[in-house]
Amino acid sequence: MNLINGFATTIKHLLERPVTVQYPEQERAVRERFKGRHALKRYDNGLEKCIGCSLCAAACPADAIWVEAAENTDEERYSPGERYAKTYEINMLRCIFCGYCEDACPTEAIVLEHKYRLSFHDRRDAIYTKERLLDPPPAGAPDTPWVTEPGTFDRAIPIMQDPD
């Protein structure tokens, strides 16, 4: 009896369509809230959102993030306000994709996106530098750094709205 039950299950599954996909030729869509490789975001005008505050690094339970900040000037501006990330690195071998960095970020600059192809031939390649993480500027927007008019981008965090 048990034997028949067992074979029945096997036969049932034999007749089903397989769920495996031919990765890497074929990629499966992920859920909207999937947490994959990070991206550093930009504002619509092309300025970087990251202000180099290191809060993501502080929140990271795996100590995967390394930020070094520097000061924006009107001659060389990367982000609004006074501060930007000169160095921004995530060690993907350390990252546990928990998303705490995303939660900690005051400017929504670091976002875990849908990319999940993460394999490396060299340990060093696992360190994603700012160049690799940063999204390209939106169509038509100039890449950073910018030369700006004094007084145009003097606030780091977009002026807050009353939360109510």
Add this chain to the structure above:
Amino acid sequence: MTKTATIMIDDQTYQVPDGINLVDAAKLHGITIPVFCYHPKMESVGMCRMCLVELGSISVNRDTGEPDLNDDGSPVVRWFPKLQTACTQTVRDGTVVRTSTAQVLEARDNILEFILTSHPLDCPICDKGGECPLQNLTMAYGPGRSNFIYDDKLHLDKHVPLGELIYLDRERCIQCARCTRFCDELVGDDVLAFHERGRSLQIVTISDPPFDTKFSGNTTDICPVGALTTADFRFGARPWELDEVPTICPHCPVGCNLSASTRIDRDFGGKKMIKRIMPRQNELVNEIWTCDKGRFGHHHSRAADRLQHPMMRQGGEWVKIDWATAYHQIASKLKKYADSAGFLAGPTLSNEDLWELRQLAELTGDTPRLGVWPAAMTGAGVVAQVGIGVNTRLQDVGPETAILVIASDLEEEAPIWWLQIKQAADRGAAVVVANARETKLDRVTHTVVHYDYGDAVAVLNSFAARARSRRKTSKALLDNRVDGYDDLAAGLKGTRVPFADAADVLLDAENVIVFAGAEGLTLDQHRELMQAAANLLIITGHVGRQNNGLVPVWPGANVQGALDIGFSPETTASLIDEPPAMWFIGGADPAADDSQAAHVLANAEFVVVGAQFMTATAAQADIILPRQSFAEREGTYTNGMRRVQRFYAAQGPVGDALPDWTIYAQIGARLKGPKPPVSAAAVMRAITQHVPRYAGMGYSSLAHVEAQFPDVGGDDLYYGGTAYANHGGLGVQWATDAEDDSARLVVRPAQIEKPEKSGDLCIVPVRLLYDRGPLFEPSDIMHQRVPEPYLELNSQDAAHLSIADGDRVMVTAGEIQIETAARVNGHAPEGVVLWPRRLAHGPAPALFSACSVQKIEE
């Protein structure tokens, strides 16, 4: 014993010193009364109202003097009808406070909400974020949300330079006036002020050049928000990412305790580097302050042009060699020259370096010649007798104490001592400033003695004579412990006393401290000056006690250590007069200071120089040894008050540079010396065994710390500021002979032979804090503060030569000829040209050498 008062805080009874500030009294017992504007080192102003408490006093029956009692037997308390600011109250018997009732908590909540109305919520990019009193107190006592409308926030300027060192963020300022009060009250420099009123109130700098004080960095520590930040650190890291390493300032004899905030950095090859320097609390040394040279002058440790490898001169070219070759070469040269080698130690060599250098020197002969550089000041024996009393706290000095500062421009030579003396004067201490010219310390006192250059010793002798004629001598000491008094008394007989008022100020005080420099004195004269100071202190009995004794204003961070370990400026003088065939120089740059020394070095047969940079002396070497800076290694310095203090390795290594002691021990090992010690601690152990005064100074005793007041750092940022708590050790001060009742003290007449001044105009070199010395010049951030080379002329002399303030002039003094700017500002005495050392590259002329000054017509 100070009187105590019994007070009640939150229904508990406590004993506290009578009459102290209520906030301090609570803090002494670990009770928090949050403050913003109050600071334990400053007078209270009651501006922020964060410290509101319920305040009352125990009602006392006027007839019986007994407290009135309630029916249940508890004392009757008369409460103020409204909350009171704790920071403006002093405690007395019967003071009662409640610090955490609902009413108080609500008041704190409201005050915080109010302070935050226009605060920008910049915490993520604010350098203070993470160690910010406003942040911490808001988390502890503040509202979760605000009733005010975000859109109504004022938006003010964010990047306002108050000078090139400090930036103001106007939005963040909470108008507590700590910064302005620090500058006005503690420092006495009129540099910051409030401008406008109400919501337009803002901090502005009112001096030209802006924020013109040597202590500006301290305002950023005590600012309770991130309104004031330093240009040096700006965005360097977040405070929680920094690794605090205790260190000691290598720039002057005060020996400020500092904390190097370090972090690894991509731009520094992924090694640890110093991101900023913060003061580290040592109430016996620098309290919680530091001068801007100590705070911003750390860049030399990772300057791009630091020497990285041992180098040897081969046919006029520098060739990189490895350490083994260097050791071997030097060892064989030392063997060859043996007795005709001279050793010279610079002012930033640590005690460990000095000890190993001496060990190395002793391998070459029984009586090696050990000199110290700069050889401007001497008096090791005098200091060992009458150095300042152990555990002196300048911050406690008040009306019972007189302080004499002689032959020193203290603000330029030892700024923190200047600051402490200035504050002592404010508390009522009598300050006597004796110098041949006006210095900034003159402002703090009415008792100023301006003598002629060359007369400093005579002035001190006259004070001693006055002590005798007014019978202000200490009989007990003279009868029992002093040798040579009869000679001295005979020598003082008939001495004229031109500055009797100043003498009396000193003689009438209960305690006397003498700070002695060497401005306008030759080495021989300085020896006499130190003796004259000792004479005065000994015969008046002002030795061997706290707040009494002599403090030499040495020309460097560890000159005291060099003298303690057996190096002497007299030997240096003899080395220059009778030069050895081989020179072994560690961390000194005599060629840049002294033309005679430069000349002698050029003619030497073999010169070995340990240096951080290609200095004028290194350029004359046959072998250059790259030495590590104070930042990369451990060691100890002995400050001008004989406190031996440890510093720790803060920064990653630079090139192949090594600590000096390792280098010396390695060379020694190739001269059949002992096996090199394995650590700086082991070297210090050897010192404790062989230098009697250092017997108790093993690394663990030097690292000992005790609780200090006021609390800084940690949970108490709101209180003392962001000076760092001391985790590296308070250091140990060695005791003088005067403190040992069985030791004899020696006095002798001090000679007042004046050196000859030559010509109508003669030169007096003076020291400036901000100069172009090799350890300071790499700090680009300070360049605006270092004046262009200039010299100062007396107005009479200037008039004769038709020179006006600011003219370009050509100065010729012997072989030295230099074009420079002239200042005619009333500081130089007639016939004297003041020559600030190390503003121009190239040696200063010798003291009192004749010079001619000619205006350059444009």
